[in-house]
Amino acid sequence: AQSVTQPDIHITVSEGASLELRCNYSYGATPYLFWYVQSPGQGLQLLLKYFSGDTLVQGIKGFEAEFKRSQSSFNLRKPSVHWSDAAEYFCAVGNQFYFGTGTSLTVIP
Amino acid sequence: DTGVSQDPRHKITKRGQNVTFRCDPISEHNRLYWYRQTLGQGPEFLTYFQNEAQLEKSRLLSDRFSAERPKGSFSTLEIQRTEQGDSAMYLCASSWDRGIVGELFFGEGSRLTVL
Secondary structure, eight states, X not given: OOEEEOOOSXXXXXXXXOEEEOOEEEOSSSOOEEEEEEOTTOOEEEEEXXXXXXXXXXXXXXXXXXXXXXXXXXXXXXXXXXXXXXXXXXXXXXXXXXXXXXXXXXXXX | OOOOEEEXXXXXXXXXXXXXXXXXXXXXXXEEEEEEEOTTSOOXXXXXXXXXXXXXXXXXXXXXXXXXXXXXXXXXXXXXXXXXXXXXXXXXEEEOOSSSOOOOEEOOOEEEEEO
16 A cells, blocks of 8 residues: 655744655555645645656755655755745645644744 | 636535535646535545546545546536535545646535535
């Protein structure tokens, strides 16, 4: 069965600090992996995706994620967080886009 | 093209009533998905279509839920005999599948409140 686990329900970081959001997946084959962001009152927006090839993928807004097959992980990173990054972040897997429960990010000025 | 549109944006109904939501995907997109999202949770997969064919339906979806995409364009999601537990945001998304999964574009959702 396909599933996604986002272990951190809520994360708080200071503006300018680095960020890593965790995502672990369960999938029978090489997965399609995605990160989406949802700002308050806004729709879901794609940050980045992994299908194959280079395991480090770059996305919009300065985000990147690394696919690690041995750890079944696809963690999202950003070297320096901006206040506007405060939002809900969702990892998703597979053709049907199964989503995790999300990580809520708070940015402290 | 203005993106994925959903109608109505808000629906308040009494328990036991039927409701129907409509989704108009981006015109050239061949895949259409329905999700349900409750507060503090991620989108929960309900079903998806490739053109007019419904390819998968979540086992979590009761028989009260039905979705159609009759001509491979717009889709409807009907909930019969609504229950208070059906209160949620119902999200529609579409993508262009060219043999590999394309980016999902989401609508703004239809919020259902069951009294």
